[in-house]
Each structure stands twice: as structure tokens, then as C-alpha cells.
Amino acid sequence: TRPAGIAEAVRIFTGAPMPQGCDTVFMQEDVRLEGDHVVLPPGLAPGANCRPAGEDIARGATALAAGRRMTPEAIALAAALGVTRLTVHRRVRVAVFSTGNEIVSPGTPLGPAQLYDSNRFTLQALLRRLGAEVTDLGILRDERATVARALREAASGHDLILTSGGVSTGEEDHVKAAVEEVGSLTFWRLAIKPGRPVAMGVIPSAVAGESAAFIGLPGNPVAVFVTFAHVVRPFLAVLGGGEATPLLALPVRVAFAYRKKLGRREYVRVALRRAADGVIEAVNHPREGAGVITSLTETDGLLELPEAVERLAPGDQAGFLSYALLR
Template sequence: MAGTQLTPVETALEHILDQASVIDRTETVPLTDALGRILAEPCLVPADVPPADNSAVDGYAIRHADLAGEQPIPVSDRIPAGTAPLPLAPGSAARIFTGSEIPEGADSVVMQERVDVTDAGIRVQAAVEPGQNIRKRGQDLRQGDQALAKGTRIRPQEMGLLASMGMAWVTVTAPLRVAILTTGDELVEPGEPLKPGQIYNTNRFTLLGLLAEAGCEVVLCETLEDTREATVETLARAAASADLIITSGGVSVGEEDHVRAVLETRGELSLWRLAIKPGKPLAFGSINDTPVLGLPGNPAAVLVTFLIVGMPYIRRRQGRATTPPTGERIPAGFEVASASVRREFIRARKALLNGEPTIEAFPNQSSGVLSSACWADGLAVVQENTTVKPGDLLTYYSFNELLG
């Protein structure tokens, strides 16, 4: 797979994911710090949620059978939220509020808007069904059930669910430690003046953002000198502290592309040259048993290959319980006249044409045009050996879906 032939995207993904061992380090963090983290173990419900029947509305707790009489029903109690109620006196009602526990003996709650209140008691002005407006004990979660699976990424709603179970601490997978190595003597950090022949280090910051979105910890972030010796030394140093090394550039066929050569001679190169556009010179291997994902050097190609290949690999390493992105099938609003042997991921966005969804493509799909990705909302897929006419259905992935 590391020869000169182009490897199909599915074959490459299958190979890379087969090498993706789940991180076995865990840590316990307070719930306040759990956003974006990955559960390292299943979350079982310690007690029913809610812990008791409670009122869904402000109103009056009653016995449904007491509605048969013609006299007002006297109010015998008032039950604020957060208090333990007394049993409901026979033939009476209890003033109750949203979230308050249902008193023993009551089997329905009437909304206050459906009740006339008099000195003698209440008269119900609407039909009432037994059990109406009562949230039953355990209707959300039952004790002993699995609330969240191992590998769940904690979003705001999972934080709330964990809080509803009284969990102040959660055990999560430790962050994947990633080293970023950008290559090229022409690279200059933003803020420094550019000299002739120099460019700003775009890829470092794209990768920093992508890895932060993915919940990774960047443990090393350097620019490699364009020498074989510096590449050997820096890759070895990165391997000592990282779970994954991501490089940009240095994996093509040029004389100064040292990353690929070092992987071949000092480590392992198991994948090189992918049938993808942009991003053909993608490499995957290892150095000192630490995986290395070698991305291309062009900025748009870095973004595309990270989303299509890098993110699935990272999700697998994190042990995330996810399914592959499904995308949407949307008619193309553009044309691709020449078929390619590579699968093309076009920077695109959804729009409306005569009130119907369509995909707009950025006019310049050069792998060096990163502004295309800022204009776009996602990627439209043109399969290998395929041309596209306006109206043809294409699969479209939003950036949000690809980032997972």
C-alpha cells in the first residue's frame, strides 16, 4: 500500500482504522470540566429519575374519583417544590407547583387555569383524565439502566443528564496527545515580517484548531528544518511524548521531502499516495512505534485530508461511540467536466435555487486556496471517474458532521 499506486479512500481508511488502538489512559474530572470529553466506562443510573412522581404544572392534586361529586373540593394542603408532602386528605385537593412531589393518595393534577377557586374549595372546569399532568417516578431514567454508553462524547445535554443522576465526577478517556510538525524552511510565524521566498505557517494554526475541536492535547508544535538529520531527531523526540504525530508537508516526491524518506528508512511507511483530491501525497506509518499521519503541505489539502482521514482515526483512538458521517444527497449546482481517477472533495455550501436545495461550489478549488474553506460550509463528493452536470445528486458533508 506504500507503493506508487494510488490507494482508494475506503482501502486507506480501513487500513488506518485497523491500526487505531484505543487510548487506555483514563482520568476522573468534575462534571463542570466534562464538556467534550469521552466517557471511559458505561454510565449506569444509580436511582430513578425523577426519584418520585411529581407535578408537570402549577395546579391542584386530586383524587380523580372525587370529581364525581357536585360540591367544591376543599383545599387541605399546599405543597411547594422541594418539600415532602403529607398524604392527601380524603375528599380534598392540595395546591401544588411544578416539580413538587405528588402526595400519597392523589392520582391527577388539574392545571390552575382549569380551576375556579372559591372560599369553599375548587371547582374543576375541564375534563380530567386519571394520571393527568403527573410525571411518573423513573419516567426519564430507571435505576440500574445504562444511561450513557462507553465512548459517548459529552455534550451539554449529556452534562445535564449526568447532573440529573447526581453525578459530580465522571471517568473519561485521557486526551489523545498529538505532536504537530510543520515542514518547510520557507515558513514564518504570523507576526514576523516576510522575507523574499517566505510564507506564513498556515497549517500549524489550522491543525491547532482542528485538534482542539477534536478534544486532543497538543504536546509538541514545531517546524521541521528541511534536513534529513533534523527530521530524524524531531520525529524521534515527538514519538517519545505523543500518541500521534501529524506532519504537514514533506511526504511528496521532492528532494526536500524528508518525512516520507525517514519513515521508510527509520520507521515504517504502510500507506502513501491516496486517490483523493486534494491531498494525494498522504502518508501513514510509524516511528519508534508511534503512529505518524503525514498530511500534504497545501492548506486546503491539510483541511480536507484531516477531516476525511484524520478525524475517523482520532475518533477510533478516543474510543468514541460514533458512526461514519452519512451526509445528505443534494443536487449539484455546478459542473465538473473532466473525470478524475481520484475522489474529489469540493469545498461547497448548501443554497436554494428556485426554492429547492442545491450545492454551490467555490470557483477556485486549488489546494492552496484556503479561503474556499472559509466560504464553504462543507464538502461535496465527486466519485472517481465521474463527471458532474447541474442537477446530479451528490453526497454533501457539512464541516460540523465531519468534525463529529
């Protein structure tokens, strides 16, 4: 067909290439036909309803940088560019076990003063959501030799060994000593609440020159969740060939008073609500114990209180981290 001239219109269908000489598309339902003339509505800017070639990504530009996680939107972009194969990092292999004579797996009858182990299942669910391959090593008794042997064996075939419990200062907390016996401890304890007793180290594998990273989390369920988000999640991203992207805390108005120690970062479990003036505000959970799992299921996220903050008052602003970001 010939190019369109000045003040001429050509009828096309959605997705069709732009006829030569045309620069703007009006919706058919928005125009009016009068004989062989088309009456156009006012207010549409030149170039409207068009998709110029290269408007999304210019030739030679980077579409997906190395280290980016292949999320649904990243897969969509690759497909839109006609890509059928991508080189990706393999899934991180993680061994998980709990420690403690006082815990048993769900489905096992409870003995006197025993609890069901929730941490192992929390960690496995969090790890799988992040794409890791998980090996469940069960519950280990509070025996140094048992823990040391399990660490040695788990180091073969795994990139990371993740435990809960046994890293505090109690007489029956043997994980820290076992790590020092079979490997090396990088650091122990973080200035955060909940979750102070966190250990990181390296466990040599039976294969020469290979090793597994080790992270020991606290035994309290809420502390496990918080330290996973604070420590394990970014570490897992790096192990998987990605980047440890800092989480962006969004400001919300605080609806309660709170005091904390200077020099320590604290994470407060809160629910969000809309106040009478329409502003979103955070309400703390009435039970703050690190073993209260309902303080996670009945809230929406965490207020992140930096080291320099000592107190909050109603009406103050604080950074909110949604659980959706943490898992």
C-alpha cells in the same frame, strides 16, 4: 393528605410529587374555578404534564456507554443521575510540525518566494477543539536527517505525531523517507481529492515497548483541512478511547455541473443558499485550488462525492457535510 377520589382535583405546584390517585396535570391558567368546582378544558390526554419515575432511563439500563465523548449533554445526564465522578480516558497528546524551506511562521519577515505557515495553526486549532493536548514543534527544514531526528524525539511523550508537507514525490519531500528510516510506514496515498499524499506509520519511542502513531498530511492548506476531517479526526477518537463514528452527509440539491474521476472520492467546497422554490441548494466556490484558503472561509461545507460518481448536473442530489461536523 388523603388520596384523591374519582372526579376530584388537587392543587399542586410545578415539580411537586403527584398526589396519590391522580394521573393528569392541568395548567392552572387553562382551568376555570366555579365555587368549589374546577372546570377543565377538553382535549388533554390522561398522563399529560407528568414525569413518571424512570421515564428517562430505566433502573439497570446503560446511561453512557464506554467510548462516548463527554459532551455537554452527556455531562448533563451524568449530573441528573447524581454522578459526581466518572472514569475518563486522558487527553491524547499530539506533536505537530510543518516542513518546508519556503514557509515561515506568522510574524517573521517573508523572504523571496516564501509563504506564511497556516497549516500548523489550522491543525492545532482543530486538535484543541477535539480535546487533544498539543505540542508545537515549529517548522522543520527540508532535510531528511533533521526530520528523522525530530520524529525520534517527538515519539517520546506523544501518542500521535502530525505533520504537513513533505509526503509527496518531490526530491525535497523527505518526511516519507524519514519515517521509513526511524519507524515503519503503514500506507501512503489515498484516493481522495484534495489530499492524495497522506502517510500513516509508527515511530518507536526511546522508551522500550512504546511508540507513537504518525500521520503525514499534504502541504496544501485545503488538503490539510479535508484530510484532517477524513483521516485524523476518526483516528484521534479511537486513540482517545472512543469510537470513529461515521459522519452523516445530508442530501442537498446541487446548483452546478461537475466532473470527476471514477474510483476517487472528492470533496467539493460549497455554500448553501435557498433557491426560489424554497429548496436548499449547494453552490460551488469559484476557485477550486487546494491552496485557496478563502474557499474554506467563504463556504459552509463539503459535498462528498463517492468513488462511483463521475459527474453532477444541476438539480442532482449530493451529500453535504457541514464544517461544524468536521471540526
